[in-house]
Amino acid sequence: MEGASYQRFPKIKIRELKDDYAKFELRDTDASVANALRRVMIAEVPTIAIDLVEIEVNSSVLNDEFIAHRLGLIPLTSERAMSMRFSRDCDACDGDGQCEFCSVEFHLRAKCMSDQTLDVTSNDLYSSDHTVVPVNFTDSAGYDSSEQRGVIIVKLRRGQELRLRAIARKGIGKDHAKWSPAATVTFMYEPEIHINEDMMDTLSLEDKQSFVESSPTRVFDIDPNTQQVVVVDPEAYTYDDEVLKKAEAMGKPGLVEIYAKEDSFIFTVESTGAIKASQMVLNAIEILKQKLDAVRLSEDTVEADDQFGELGAHMRGG
Amino acid sequence: MNAPDRYERFVVPEGTKKVSYERDTKIINAATFTIEREDHTIGNILRMQLHSDENVLFAGYKLPHPLQYKILVRIHTTSQSSPMQAYNQAINDLDKELDHLKNAFENEVAKHARDF
Numbered sequence: 001m002e003g004a005s006y007q008r009f010p011k012i013k014i015r016e017l018k019d020d021y022a023k024f025e026l027r028d029t030d031a032s033v034a035n036a037l038r039r040v041m042i043a044e045v046p047t048i049a050i051d052l053v054e055i056e057v058n059s060s061v062l063n064d065e066f067i068a069h070r071l072g073l074i075p076l077t078s079e080r081a082m083s084m085r086f087s088r089d090c091d092a093c094d095g096d097g098q099c100e101f102c103s104v105e106f107h108l109r110a111k112c113m114s115d116q117t118l119d120v121t122s123n124d125l126y127s128s129d130h131t132v133v134p135v136n137f138t139d140s141a142g143y144d145s146s147e148q149r150g151v152i153i154v155k156l157r158r159g160q161e162l163r164l165r166a167i168a169r170k171g172i173g174k175d176h177a178k179w180s181p182a183a184t185v186t187f188m189y190e191p192e193i194h195i196n197e198d199m200m201d202t203l204s205l206e207d208k209q210s211f212v213e214s215s216p217t218r219v220f221d222i223d224p225n226t227q228q229v230v231v232v233d234p235e236a237y238t239y240d241d242e243v244l245k246k247a248e249a250m251g252k253p254g255l256v257e258i259y260a261k262e263d264s265f266i267f268t269v270e271s272t273g274a275i276k277a278s279q280m281v282l283n284a285i286e287i288l289k290q291k292l293d294a295v296r297l298s299e300d301t302v303e304a305d306d307q308f309g310e311l312g313a314h315m316r317g318g
Numbered sequence: 319m320n321a322p323d324r325y326e327r328f329v330v331p332e333g334t335k336k337v338s339y340e341r342d343t344k345i346i347n348a349a350t351f352t353i354e355r356e357d358h359t360i361g362n363i364l365r366m367q368l369h370s371d372e373n374v375l376f377a378g379y380k381l382p383h384p385l386q387y388k389i390l391v392r393i394h395t396t397s398q399s400s401p402m403q404a405y406n407q408a409i410n411d412l413d414k415e416l417d418h419l420k421n422a423f424e425n426e427v428a429k430h431a432r433d434f
Contacts (some may be wrong), residue, residue: 003403006370007411012422017430024426029415032366039359088325175324278427285420291360292409292416294336295353297402301339305402 020183022269022277025190034265040284041185043173044291045087047078048104048132052167057226059161060154065156071166072178073153074122075135076104082283084170100165106130112156120162121150133166133184135273181280183270184252189260191237193219200229200256207250207268214246235266266276327387330355339402342434348376348394349401357381367408373399 010029016022026034036283042244053068055241058069083093085102091258093099112118116123134150156164173180203211208229220229220243237258247255271277330336334354342348353360361379370375376394393401 003371003373003399003407005407005411005414006367009419010415010419010422012419012426014430015425017427024423029419032362033412033415036359036363042360055394088329123418172328174328200409278423281423282420285416285423288359289413289416289420291356291432292413293389295356295364296409297337297351297406298335298341301335301337302402305339 001054002084007149017278019276020271020273021210022267022281023280024267024269026187026265026267030263031189031265034267036121036288037281037284038185038187038267039126040288041269041280042180042182044278045181045283046081046084046170046172046289047077047168047179047181047272048081048084048168049176049178050074050076050106050166051087051169051171052240053164054166055162055164057161058158061158061160062154067162067164070153071125071164073151074125075120075272075274076132076168077135078132078181080129080131081170081275082286086171087169096293100129104129106168107164107227108153109163110156111161111163112158112202116143119152120156122153123150124153125166181270181271185267185269187265187267188235189239189262190197190264191239192261193231193237194232194257195231196255196257197228201250202232202260203229203250203252211243211246211250215243216240226272237248239287243304324352328355333379341401342394345394347397347400349393351390351391351393351405352388354388357387358389361391363412364391364405364408367412368393368404371395371404372408373401374404377404 008029010025010033011025013025013027013203014022015024016025048073050068053064053071055064055067058064058067062070069151087093087102090099090102090103091101098105107121107126108124109118110124124240125134127133127316134151156162171179173182201209205227208222208227212229213220213238217233217238217240219231219233221236222228223230239258239260243256244258247253269277269280271280275283336354338352340352358381361381365377365379368374371377373396374393375396376392379389379391381389382433391405395401395404395405405416
């Protein structure tokens with residue numbers, strides 16, 4: 001008894017793709033799928049982050065837990081995270097989370113010996129695994145690459161020292177935001193803007209100009225040759241209704257009509273650098289598939305219901 | 319002090335079933351699925367997918383309480399189908415849609431890498 005399939009075939013078009021940024025169009029699906037993808041990217045795509053800190057010496061101005069918290073928030077390169085184990089279901093170390101399958105160890109030793117304050121940064125963290133290191137922002141963000149700027153953890157003055165051991169583990173953003181690979185993930189409905197040209201022709205040039213200027217974002221403009229109002233950037237529209245109110249105020253309701261296409265979305269994905277933005281989308285799809293697989297009915301539930309069905313049929317005299 | 323562990327939000331406790339199914343006692347072809355440790359992410363895509371099924375008369379989900387980490391999905395179908403059949407069909411269709419999406423995205427990434 002297989003029912004008909006109601007599968008959709010969504011389309012994707014990438015507009016812009018950088019290591020830590022992606023912008024793409026998603027079409028022929030509905031908001032529930034777009035929102036599920038967004039939610040999974042923010043809260044359920046795993047990364048690696050420092051989760052346990054043992055402080056040996058800390059004579060800095062910041063207290064131990066303050067430093068531990070700062071360490072946790074440093075993004076670590078997490079390409080390995082998808083294939084890594086969660087510490088809580090790691091068999092190799094009985095869940096104490098200190099083995100190579102589920103954890104990475106870091107060491108930090110810094111002591112200020114001069115009168116100049118010493119910046120302790122993420123570059124001072126020494127990793128036991130060369131694939132899991134603090135994210136290096138210098139090349140992608142456009143800073144001078146000769147300047148290796150890490151994330152500042154603490155500043156030390158003469159004689160102050162920081163020495164610690166840290167364990168990084170795999171986790172998800174639902175557990176703690178430090179594990180979220182997403183800086184921002186947003187999607188918007190693609191707007192569809194229709195100008196009633198006949199009605200627009202009845203406006204004077206000044207009216208057209210004030211209509212164009214009524215939009216807080218530059219959605220419309222006036223063609224210098226034909227003096228007609230044209231849509232220059234529909235996506236700049238923020239669904240603020242300002243131009244519709246303006247049209248109404250000018251006594252021209254219906255001058256423009258704006259719809260949100262219910263099946264077209266424009267996604268913006270920004271990564272913290274832990275994983276590439278494109279990989280983040282792919283991982284999200286994979287995680288969502290795994291989640292769907294986990295909510296399939298188990299065999300014994302189906303069996304129990306079959307028996308119930310027979311019983312019911314029997315009781316109805318079948 | 320007595321805060322529950324954070325992982326309780328997404329780890330199914332031992333001895334509990336991820337999905338349980340309960341038929342409606344009064345209405346034929348209606349049932350409620352209780353899904354442990356899931357939220358709007360799964361609830362909403364299942365609901366919307368079920369709405370595209372012609373044999374589904376009603377499909378809805380709720381998160382009964384923000385501190386109870388479970389959702390209830392209620393399905394009522396025509397006699398041509400059953401809640402269980404509709405539920406399985408919705409998951410299969412979504413799974414295939416995501417397969418398609420994954421391929422589409424990978425192709426686009428490859429295309430993008432070539433062009434730029």
